[in-house]
Amino acid sequence: MKTRLSAAGAALLALVVAVLAFGQPAHAAAGFSVAGGKLYDANGTEFIMRGVNHAHTWYPQETSSFANVKALGANTVRVVLSSGDRWTRNTNADVANVISTCKANRLICVLEVHDTTGYGEQSGAITLARAVDYWLSLADVLAGQERYVIVNIGNEPYGNQNYASWATDNATAISRLRAGGLTHTIMVDAPNWGQDWSFTMRDNAASVFAADPARNTVFSIHMYGVFDTAAEISDYLGRFRAAGLPIVVGEFGFNHSDGDPDEDTILAYSQANGIGWLGWSWSGNGGGVEYLDMATAFDPASLTSWGQRIFNGANGIRQTAREATVFGGTPPPTTPPPTTPPPAGGCTATYTVTNQWQGGFQGEVKVTAGATAITGWSARWTFANGQSVSQAWNATLTSSGATVTARNVDYNGRLAAGASTSFGFIGGWTGSNARPEVSCTAS
Structure with a gap:
């Protein structure tokens, strides 16, 4: 039997231990x-x-x-x-x-x-x-x-x-x-x-x-x-x-x-x-x-x-x-390749509305590294229907008019080749809530 309790209010402590600190057995x-x-x-x-x-x-x-x-x-x-x-x-x-x-x-x-x-x-x-x-x-x-x-x-x-x-x-x-x-x-x-x-x-x-x-x-x-x-x-x-x-x-x-x-x-x-x-x-x-x-x-x-x-x-x-x-078998690769290969370098991003209600919605953006590892990323999109963002997690978001820029936080910027991470946000909308195109820039 599991018991439901809300998460502790203590400040989140990032696990920033480098892999090499443990050695490579x-x-x-x-x-x-x-x-x-x-x-x-x-x-x-x-x-x-x-x-x-x-x-x-x-x-x-x-x-x-x-x-x-x-x-x-x-x-x-x-x-x-x-x-x-x-x-x-x-x-x-x-x-x-x-x-x-x-x-x-x-x-x-x-x-x-x-x-x-x-x-x-x-x-x-x-x-x-x-x-x-x-x-x-x-x-x-x-x-x-x-x-x-x-x-x-x-x-x-x-x-x-x-x-x-x-x-x-x-x-x-x-x-x-x-x-x-x-x-x-x-x-x-x-x-x-x-x-x-x-x-x-x-x-x-x-x-x-x-x-x-x-x-x-x-x-x-x-x-x-x-x-x-x-x-x-x-x-x-x-x-x-x-x-x-x-x-x-x-x-x-x-x-x-x-x-x-x-x-x-x-x-x-x-x-x-x-x-x-x-x-x-x-x-x-x-x-x-x-x-x-x-x-x-x-x-x-x-x-x-x-x-x-x-x-x-x-x-x-x-x-x-x-x-x-x-x-004794020879299985295919553990992670099947995507249908559209990622770019040789850099990153790609996809935008999804995961939940929506009158006047509000929850969105998620998935960031995927290309064929080489990256040490940081930023995603950007421009709302076409007057949407706005009120809060976010797993990324730092800034807005300039209808344009939103999201940057990685300290624990999810480094991605191995082909690896992904995601961040979410709460937003507001009126009239319609069209999905914008998202660009991704790696560092």
Whole structure:
């Protein structure tokens, strides 16, 4: 269960840690690795997660689910496990079978301990230290599976209280896992029921990454009601990209009891920026969130509207998933080339009205670098129908008559070749609200 709270009012702290500060680890032949804020498989090929969560610990008999989500195009499955503290323990033999089933279906396995959920607020939740005990008890099962398995230390390890030790506790947990011989890529969940409204993970991710002697840690944000606007989504994910820190959306939905997440932006922004995601969840939800089932009663022939959206919709799994090359295939490039190639240098921009009401509207402009990296950009357009802009985010806007100029802020000016960022604004209109042409200049 996720709890909706408004974002903390503290000033935003940009993650301006240079990638080189973390070093550039070689792509380890033994398994997954991280470099430059991206995840690479054991062949050194960039891997972007496109998959779903599966509640294995509560439905251990539903082993056909792995084949079913693979048949629908997924390349990853995040598997719910229990240490035995809150639910029945998934034994070493059971976890070995899960890994074997993932591999048989050519799926990357993200294994997570669910018993940590909401620690500090949820009765019975366990500490990250206790989760590490469980992982170390599985060391013999995990050994040799680094090419196929990512270890997610603990699901949503803190609620909305007593989360101040998030960074220290995760750094200690990672150190213990490494000392215990685990060389896998490690995934770390955010506090605040995974949604990090306090920005604790965002502002401390660099120090946790640096605490991993292998520099092989990925951060996971869960996006539910806290992330109900495009601005919140693009700002949060964009800061990790700008800092060269690897981020995935480890859970998200199209609706939730704490609010209405903007799933379209999650999917579109992730696809444009090479960010992995794992939707919640395949089937078996209860407690009032049954609408988050993607398949009715685990039946792949009975997809819900959420399942259709995730698997078959725009920027969904069928359009964007690429199988990991460790399974022997040669997939096409992770990010399909645009139909119209960007210019050799510079940048392009596109303007979209994302919402409109009488007298007002919300707009978004997407800026894409050309064939070479850029260090800054500005976009400009001229309104033809008397529109005006009253506020903006992720860019600095100035107006001169009907002409509007938007310039990057400190954390989203640097774009790799072909990479994109976006900014949004609120405007007013009378009569009509025609879409202007936008020019882009790079620096």
